[in-house]
Amino acid sequence: MTESQVKKIGVLTSGGDSPGMNAAIRAVVRTAHYYQIECFGIREGYAGLMEGNCLKLGPRSVKHIINQGGTILKSARSLEFKTPEGRKRAYEQCQKLGIDALVVIGGDGTFTGAKIFCEEFGIKVIGVPGTIDNDIFGTDFTIGYDTALNTAMQAIDKIRDTATSHNRVFFVEVMGRDAGFIALNSGLATGAIDILIPEKKDSIDELFETFIRTEKTGKSSSIIVVAEGEKLASTYELAQKTKEKFPEFDIRVSILGHMQRGGAPSCADRVLASRLGYGAVIGLMEGKTNVMAGIQSNQLVFTPIEDAIKKSNEIDSELVKIAEILAI
Incomplete structure (x- = not known):
């Protein structure tokens, strides 16, 4: 050189x-x-x-x-x-x-x-x-990206333990204001029933259909991973609308937030x-x-x-x- x-x-x-x-x-x-x-x-x-x-x-x-x-x-x-x-x-x-x-x-x-x-x-x-x-x-x-992805995945895995123990539905929000890479990959890696990302045109009816379908297959707990930039609605609003449609569901929201930025x-x-x-x-x-x-x-x-x-x-x-x- x-x-x-x-x-x-x-x-x-x-x-x-x-x-x-x-x-x-x-x-x-x-x-x-x-x-x-x-x-x-x-x-x-x-x-x-x-x-x-x-x-x-x-x-x-x-x-x-x-x-x-x-x-x-x-x-x-x-x-x-x-x-x-x-x-x-x-x-x-x-x-x-x-x-x-x-x-x-x-x-x-x-x-x-x-x-x-x-x-x-x-x-x-x-x-x-x-x-x-x-x-x-x-x-x-x-x-x-890889570190944040693994942090999100490990957190969702832990949340799943609680979801399974109590037959709960969890909406888990991960980072991604304009991009759904963390949501898509962490959702796939943790077996989420639905993944909501800014790049995909999501609808509330399709989300409800997912719940109906999973109920029929015998699932008693569910994880939905939501990118923070999801355009359909905020994570809390999505949880509220789902509760109105399915009042029998025990629903929780977990925002992973800045923990995804940190760590070795x-x-x-x-x-x-x-x-x-x-x-x-x-x-x-x-x-x-x-x-x-x-x-x-x-x-x-x-x-x-x-x-x-x-x-x-x-x-x-x-x-x-x-x-x-x-x-x-």
Whole structure:
């Protein structure tokens, strides 16, 4: 590999945290060190970049973090960075520190900010997809998704024990404001009788038909997994409507919430984060900019950030069908 023109890299995490972000930070820092590139950690995302809230990181700075959830650099959403004045302040801080490239770890909002910053000031940027929702185009999986999925699955398994013991119906809400990947896969993995996701046009009558059908097959307890972004109704409203239709049902609602964001990252997320952090530095060394590092068919690929933002991963319709068939 030819000598890199990039001399100083800044790495930041922005938006919602996800398990594996620390593993990605570690990979960026150690890969940069290996290739004799200085690396600065930027605290609290773009807000920290505007304030110059940075610290120089070396191999020992990132020891013992690969197994930690959250992000040691902290994360924050910044309204000021959305303004030209805010971005100019950030650029001035980059000049002051000599940072000529950024690795930004996050989702859509993070990438949008990076794209505009790159276009306005010419700072090289490479995105690393870190979001539990798995809704970023250009990578088969995003950092944190596998861990969140396993957290949801384990929680639903525990809820099923109670549902079975008391012949109850549980509506379990999982994260996924715009995407149903966690709901679909955790629902399939836990044997839910129905899975409600934003991508699928659900109806209350179809939900009721599912209950009638499962009653006929002798099921005395049921789990319905609902993505938080389900358009039909809120999880509590769905439970209320079901209670009105089937007053004999003992119904409970469980919102899993932010527990899905936390915890030690899974093996898959640690490996993915390590590959993407390494890939981001290599991409910068090769002169790439305004792209996102991703893994597709187990290969490192680079996707224009604009595509990563505008396009979206689609739900596997066959998986939806499998879930319906196996819920009999």
